[in-house]
Amino acid sequence: MDTFQDTIFKLKRYWADRGAIIQEPYDLEVGAGTMAPETFLRVLGPKPYKVAYVQPSRRPADGRYGENPNRLYKHQQLQVILKPTPEDVIEQYLGSLEAIGIDLRKHDIKFEEDNWESPTLGAWGIGWQVMLDGLEITQFTYFQQCGGMDLEMVPAEITYGLERIVAFLQNVESVYDIEWAPGFKYADVRLADEQQFSVYNFEMADVAMLWQEFELHEREAQRLLELFRATKEKQRFPVLPTYDHVLNCSNLFNLLDARGAISVTERVGIVARVRKLAVGVAEAWAEQQNPKEEAAA
Amino acid sequence: MPYFLLEIGAEEIPDWMIEPALEDLRARFQAAFGTFGGSALITEATPRRLVLLAKDLNEKAPDVESVVQGPYLSAGGRAAEGFARKCGTEIGRLAKMQDAKGERYVFHQLTEGQLLPAALSEKLPEIIASIRFPKSMYWTGKGGLRFIRPIRWIVAILEDQIIPFEVAGIQSGNTTRGHRILGSKHPIPITMETYEQALRDNFVIVHADERKRRIEAGLGPDVHKDASLLRTLVYLTEFPTPIRGSFDASYLELPKEILSTVMRHHQRYFSVLKEDGSLASAFVAVTNTDGDPDGLIRQGNERVLRARFNDARFFWQVDQQKKLSARLADLAKVTFQAKLGTYKDKTERVVKLASALAAQTNADANTVEIAALLSKCDLTTDMVKEFTDLQGVVGGLYAKAQGEGEAVAIAIYDHYKPVSMDDSIPRTVEGQIVSIADKLDTLRECFKIGMVPTGSKDPFALRRAAQGVVKVLFEARLELPLLALVEDIPQLAPFIKERIQFYLRDVLDFAYDEVNAVLAAPLSTIPDLADRADAIHYVRPTADFEPLAASFKRIKNILIQAGVDSGIPINSDLLKPGPEMDLYQASERAAGSIRHRPYREQLAAIASLRPGVDLFFDKILVNDPDPAIRQNRLALLYSLLTEFSTIADFSEIVTS
Numbered sequence: 032m033d034t035f036q037d038t039i040f041k042l043k044r045y046w047a048d049r050g051a052i053i054q055e056p057y058d059l060e061v062g063a064g065t066m067a068p069e070t071f072l073r074v075l076g077p078k079p080y081k082v083a084y085v086q087p088s089r090r091p092a093d094g095r096y097g098e099n100p101n102r103l104y105k106h107q108q109l110q111v112i113l114k115p116t117p118e119d120v121i122e123q124y125l126g127s128l129e130a131i132g133i134d135l136r137k138h139d140i141k142f143e144e145d146n147w148e149s150p151t152l153g154a155w156g157i158g159w160q161v162m163l164d165g166l167e168i169t170q171f172t173y174f175q176q177c178g179g180m181d182l183e184m185v186p187a188e189i190t191y192g193l194e195r196i197v198a199f200l201q202n203v204e205s206v207y208d209i210e211w212a213p214g215f216k217y218a219d220v221r222l223a224d225e226q227q228f229s230v231y232n233f234e235m236a237d238v239a240m241l242w243q244e245f246e247l248h249e250r251e252a253q254r255l256l257e258l259f260r261a262t263k264e265k266q267r268f269p270v271l272p273t274y275d276h277v278l279n280c281s282n283l284f285n286l287l288d289a290r291g292a293i294s295v296t297e298r299v300g301i302v303a304r305v306r307k308l309a310v311g312v313a314e315a316w317a318e319q320q321n322p323k324e325e326a327a328a
Numbered sequence: 329m330p331y332f333l334l335e336i337g338a339e340e341i342p343d344w345m346i347e348p349a350l351e352d353l354r355a356r357f358q359a360a361f362g363t364f365g366g367s368a369l370i371t372e373a374t375p376r377r378l379v380l381l382a383k384d385l386n387e388k389a390p391d392v393e394s395v396v397q398g399p400y401l402s403a404g405g406r407a408a409e410g411f412a413r414k415c416g417t418e419i420g421r422l423a424k425m426q427d428a429k430g431e432r433y434v435f436h437q438l439t440e441g442q443l444l445p446a447a448l449s450e451k452l453p454e455i456i457a458s459i460r461f462p463k464s465m466y467w468t469g470k471g472g473l474r475f476i477r478p479i480r481w482i483v484a485i486l487e488d489q490i491i492p493f494e495v496a497g498i499q500s501g502n503t504t505r506g507h508r509i510l511g512s513k514h515p516i517p518i519t520m521e522t523y524e525q526a527l528r529d530n531f532v533i534v535h536a537d538e539r540k541r542r543i544e545a546g547l548g549p550d551v552h553k554d555a556s557l558l559r560t561l562v563y564l565t566e567f568p569t570p571i572r573g574s575f576d577a578s579y580l581e582l583p584k585e586i587l588s589t590v591m592r593h594h595q596r597y598f599s600v601l602k603e604d605g606s607l608a609s610a611f612v613a614v615t616n617t618d619g620d621p622d623g624l625i626r627q628g629n630e631r632v633l634r635a636r637f638n639d640a641r642f643f644w645q646v647d648q649q650k651k652l653s654a655r656l657a658d659l660a661k662v663t664f665q666a667k668l669g670t671y672k673d674k675t676e677r678v679v680k681l682a683s684a685l686a687a688q689t690n691a692d693a694n695t696v697e698i699a700a701l702l703s704k705c706d707l708t709t710d711m712v713k714e715f716t717d718l719q720g721v722v723g724g725l726y727a728k729a730q731g732e733g734e735a736v737a738i739a740i741y742d743h744y745k746p747v748s749m750d751d752s753i754p755r756t757v758e759g760q761i762v763s764i765a766d767k768l769d770t771l772r773e774c775f776k777i778g779m780v781p782t783g784s785k786d787p788f789a790l791r792r793a794a795q796g797v798v799k800v801l802f803e804a805r806l807e808l809p810l811l812a813l814v815e816d817i818p819q820l821a822p823f824i825k826e827r828i829q830f831y832l833r834d835v836l837d838f839a840y841d842e843v844n845a846v847l848a849a850p851l852s853t854i855p856d857l858a859d860r861a862d863a864i865h866y867v868r869p870t871a872d873f874e875p876l877a878a879s880f881k882r883i884k885n886i887l888i889q890a891g892v893d894s895g896i897p898i899n900s901d902l903l904k905p906g907p908e909m910d911l912y913q914a915s916e917r918a919a920g921s922i923r924h925r926p927y928r929e930q931l932a933a934i935a936s937l938r939p940g941v942d943l944f945f946d947k948i949l950v951n952d953p954d955p956a957i958r959q960n961r962l963a964l965l966y967s968l969l970t971e972f973s974t975i976a977d978f979s980e981i982v983t984s
Contacts (some may be wrong), residue, residue, distance in 0.1 A: 064683070070613075081975070098642075099639070099642055100635065100638065101638075101639060102639075115469070116467060118478075118480065119509070121339060121629050122513075125508065125509075135509045136509060136510070137620075137624050137625070137626075137857035138617075138624060138625060138628065139613075139615035139616055139617050139620075140508070140509060140627045141564055141565075141616055142339070143564065144340075144342035144343070148462070156465075157463065157465040157477070159340060163628065164624070164625050164627075164628025164629050164631075164632065165595050165597075165613060165628060165629040165633075166628060166632045167631040167635070173465055173467055173478075175465055175466070181470050182470065183469060183470045185465075185466060185468070185469065186471055199631075200629065202631075204635070248900070251360075288634070290565055291661065298663070299663075299666060304870045318451075
């Protein structure tokens with residue numbers, strides 16, 4: 032039986048063999064692998080790209096103090112971006128399941144409609160949730176828009192829910208019983224994380240401080256975006272650091288939300304504020320990637 | 329006569345879009361190739377293919393002869409030569425025709441009918457590209473073809489001949505694909521004759537009906553019938569095989585509503601019933617495989633279901649830690665609608681409205697108030713966040729578990745009902761009141777800010793809400809003045825009136841003029857309106873009714889022409905003995921005798937005035953030279969019309 036890490040190794044190997052860059056997780060708090068620049072920014076523009084990485088994804092509101100066997104504040108996604116989408120993308124994906132030891136002839140695979148949308152990123156796509164014997168194991172999305180822009184080249188995003196897949200492979204009822212490495216369970220590695228962050232996120236986070244932080248990051252991102260518009264030195268402009276501030280805003284928003292600190296009327300407005308920044312960064316990045324068009328315009 | 333087969337191979341198409349897409353494909357093919365005749369168009373589909381088979385097509389479209397009009401003979405030889413050249417012929421071959429202005433040249437042009445293969449090649453790309461889907465995507469790059477999911481292959485064969493064309497970079501051919509897992513990994517060459525069998529050999533049953541029968545055969549008699557789930561599964565599979573699994577009986581402690589929602593909506597399982605109709609600890613999943621010899625699929629599905637049930641149990645336990653009544657304040661964090669504030673605001677309004685309505689019925693005021701107050705509290709529970717379809721139901725179950733009493737629990741449980749015209753109304757009068765108050769509040773608030781449904785746009789399902797209110801009022805026979813409750817909001821009263829009209833006509837099946845007659849009379853309550861329509865419908869076939877209705881129409885016109893629109897006292901001294909006095913007395917008698925009698929009897933009594941009215945119009949001239957007498961006759965007619973138009977405006981009745 033493969034450990035949690037064995038399965039990750041195998042998936043990475045599989046996609047590396049198919050030409051993907053194997054990246055490491057992005058080193059900021061994000062809610063999903065999509066938010067990492069390796070997806071959010073790379074899908075923009077006309078340049079082909081193939082990448083795979085594990086992204087720990089934080090969803091403060093989903094925390095359950097480590098008491099629920101299936102729900103986690105932070106879970107691990109394995110994110111694959113194939114841009115442009117190869118014609119046999121689904122066959123390749125099914126091959127990856129075989130590669131981690133799922134004999135598809137003995138199981139039931141279905142592709143059920145599930146379209147994806149992220150209002151804070153101005154992004155959406157069309158796709159499926161992939162069901163294995165009734166278990167959702169993957170979100171498969173053809174990106175259509177990102178940062179409010181129609182994508183020039185349509186990428187496929189394949190997001191594996193690693194805990195679910197491995198719990199299935201190891202036939203355990205609780206994610207905490209997954210064997211992460213020989214002799215170490217998921218609980219040994221991550222339980223304290225789940226407990227303590229649930230306590231902090233739900234009970235102790237200092238709301239005033241979080242708001243302050245949110246506003247600081249927002250202001251910095253706004254300032255940078257204004258500078259970008261004004262400058263002629265677009266090529267060396269720090270668009271990527273600007274995006275870091277947007278990611279911080281997004282994570283702080285999630286924290287405030289979990290803490291119950293955002294009222295209804297505020298909520299829509301704040302999502303719109305973050306989206307505006309994300310769209311600004313996406314546009315700046317696209318412009319930076321495609322300077323010819325800028326010169327022509 | 330050749331057969332034509334088209335198979336559009338795509339990645340998995342959402343099940344609910346398949347039948348409308350086939351219908352659209354059929355209509356477009358028919359419109360484009362109708363001129364080629366053909367005995368039948370057959371469409372079929374699986375999640376990965378839309379198939380169309382056209383039988384007995386003609387190999388060529390009929391030739392079309394058209395007449396091209398040329399110059400008049402009087403225009404001279406050069407004009408005629410030019411025309412002949414344009415038509416590609418000589419003057420000698422032109423025909424002549426006489427019209428109003430003289431004799432002119434005409435050319436009988438014969439356009440040869442297109443050959444079938446050429447027509448197919450030319451038109452199919454456009455037909456495929458224009459199939460309508462509720463949602464579509466592009467995949468070949470910005471500006472590329474939009475379809476529901478990427479197209480991966482196309483079969484287009486006319487007998488043994490490939491019809492060549494290209495769509496989104498895919499070249500049509502004669503190879504199909506089998507089941508993703510069980511079929512060949514390679515393209516499968518087919519002919520018209522081998523198509524079905526080749527697919528079958530590769531674990532694809534192309535006929536939806538056959539897949540349906542295959543599923544039904546595997547369900548077993550104890551499975552809860554569910555036609556819509558069945559249809560979903562037919563279009564989620566290419567080779568369906570049902571398997572049966574079970575779960576620990578201890579989960580049956582959870583309410584059946586929650587268990588079946590998990591099974592049906594989240595897992596697409598059929599539930600299994602015991603002989604007494606209660607849930608058994610088993611389910612049937614429909615796989616897209618040829619079987620489960622090792623039981624691995626069953627075990628996997630059982631495991632998923634166990635996790636789901638554990639979640640539900642966990643939600644139940646956590647939710648009980650905070651009673652519904654303690655969740656009221658949390659409703660301030662739940663948006664009702666961006667411009668309309670929160671569910672806390674809504675709750676406050678609904679409580680007020682429900683209490684006011686309760687006072688006009690025999691409902692228990694206390695029950696209504698508590699149920700209305702707690703009705704939306706379940707929106708803050710983990711259970712409803714997870715199983716949104718169970719809003720209301722969960723509130724009812726929790727209210728019961730928390731000791732709010734059976735009556736309150738039922739009222740909360742039912743208050744979203746009826747969710748469709750086929751759904752039943754709340755079981756108790758308290759539930760009915762909360763249901764009406766909730767829906768009326770939504771209608772009132774949305775209309776206030778101008779969110780009025782137009783055409784097919786009704787994002788807040790306001791028509792359904794209004795229709796639900798009408799249905800509850802009618803079926804529960806609640807004598808509540810519906811229109812009085814909405815008359816302060818512009819556009820809402822006519823909107824509700826439309827729904828009442830729809831209900832009387834399309835649900836209760838009254839003729840449109842009967843409905844119009846009732847709605848043109850002073851409005852009352854829904855049950856009363858229905859009773860009146862019923863009375864008209866009942867009396868209508870009697871000999872006197874329609875002629876009387878015709879006379880009422882005549883009276884109405886006379887009064888309009890004379891400009892009489894309010895009551896004038898009748899001076900009985902001016903009435904002439906004979907038909908005039910007789911009609912007056914008959915109408916006084918009828919008016920006195922019909923009060924407080926059932927509508928059917930009232931209408932029968934009114935209809936009996938007919939001979940008197942007929943005689944009056946026969947013998948009496950309303951437009952008497954003496955203005956006083958004329959005025960008095962108009963007064964008599966006005967009184968007659970108003971006195972007997974409270975049940976219905978008979979002038980709306982269309983008489984034969």
